[in-house]
Amino acid sequence: MNALERMQEQLKEEIKQAVLNAGLADESQIPEVVLEVPREKAHGDFATNMAMQLTRIARKNPREIATQIVEGIDRQKAHIKEIEVAGPGFINFFIDRSYLTDVLREIEAAGEQYGRTDTGKGEKVLVEFVSANPTGSLHLGHARGAAIGDVLCNVMDAAGYDVTREYYINDAGNQIRMMALSLEARYLEALGQEAEFPEDGYRGQDIIDIGKKLAEEEGDRLVSMEREERLAFLREYGLKQLLDKIKRDLEKYRVTFDNWFSETSLYESGAVDEVVKILTERGETFEKDGALWLKSSQYGDDKDRVLVKQDGTNTYLTPDIAYHRNKYERGFDRIINIFGADHHGYIPRMRAAMEALGYDPDKMTFLITQMVKLYQGGELVKMSKRTGKAVTLVDLMEEVGVDATRYIFAMRSPDAHLDFDMDLAVSQSNENPVFYVQYAHARINSVFRQAEEKGIQLKKDPTHLSALQEEQEFDLLQKLGEFPGEVATAADHMQPHRVVRYLYDLATQLHSYYNAHRVIGDDPTLTQARLTLLSAVAQVLKNGLSLIGVHAPKQM
């Protein structure tokens, strides 16, 4: 807990005691004390709405209640300089802001650890994301999901959750057979033979390339094989090539996973058959039209779902249920699934399935990422599944860069539709938020280079800090103090974009301060104090950028 948070906690306690002592409410009635940072600076550093919340309990008008609370607060203890009752009954607190310089010492001491908290209490969390089928390259939607998932994991990790990142590989279904068929056609084409391309085949460039590669490596050896033998070979070969490619691309994108969970492994272990058996034993299934159905409509789903088809094979849902059961069995406290909006219909049926198995469906949460529209040259870039023409993650990394791509995907709320303007993302101008934040970091480092040239050493002497008296300096201190709480809130609400927003605001304050005040000046004490402040800002920018997986350059 840092200086700012300690201050808030003490103040909350003071408020609570004042309410109790004044007899406005008893222990059981008193609502949780809420402190907020008012939008208007004139309304103080913190404000509470306690008086308004107590109107019904205390049966007095809020301003009267507020006055009574104010009288009971020990200002010394809570580092309060001034208190006022305002508006309909707000109590505004003006803190002794010089106390905030403690934040600098804490940042200095914590270094890269500053921002980490234990609010998650080591809760075991599984986050499954990307999980793209190994039938082609990662496209735009995966890129967004990967960025949001990775940043969420980083943020939750920093907030003290025990996070496991997982990628589910759909390597067993129909789509893999289709991949093999598509690859077969591409392979034969590469050998100059006639080949009919399957109607619903995957037309991406990647499979064409793999077909060529295979032809080079194996020649026409596969042509003489039995059809099924050949397809089995193609399936293994294509799967490996495609998965390796996905792993490589994600690594370049700075996204790594703890587990790559294979669907096939669920078949091999018998987990798929087992889950069908369990559901049936629990009386959660029924037979109709020669198929086996799950009674999912009893658990809030629109309709019942087929588990085993007429032909005896499973639907996609069955192994997925086995997979999610496996997640529960591994003992996670929270199971987070990040999906694209096109799969949101899947949520009620999976919740239903888990409930049918006797698990608590509320342990499982779904984060839905909305669609991305890509603009280039002011025009919408069209995607076509039919022709396999789509902008891929690799394209974005090459044309926009990893920093900007990750930043832009992470900056928006996951459930907002996103317009990705490629021209803006690459522009080296003030329109580009990525550079704006990175520049703030580089700028500070530039000041340190200047200081070094002038032979100024940063002494870590806390007695210098009282030289910080400017309004903007206190604002910066307060902002720095808010960082750990901001990360924790982002984690608790699964809103990674809040961290990006915070960084942008911090960068704005830094730029503004930089333009208004000289850091290196004639007064050595003041210079030292300001250098210490800047050093802390740089540290927080760096820590924050690291959470979103973006570099913090020392020079631009």
Add this chain to the structure above:
RNA sequence: GUCCCAGUAGCUCAGUUGGAUAGAGCAACGGUCUUCUAAACCGUUGGUCGGGGGUUCGAAUCCCUCCUGGGACGCCA
């Protein structure tokens, strides 16, 4: 038709989970470099928070209803 997401300044989006006079970037207009990086800063203009009802001290935020845009509604995955 049913379900999910969204609708806030000309454009792209925030909005501390119900708080005080709704914010930022871009665009438009006007300023700031002989001094630590002007990829920056300062100022001005710009709003029936999609419409209408309701809940209460108080609503962009919660409830109902309607409108618009996007997505999903297979024994495909």
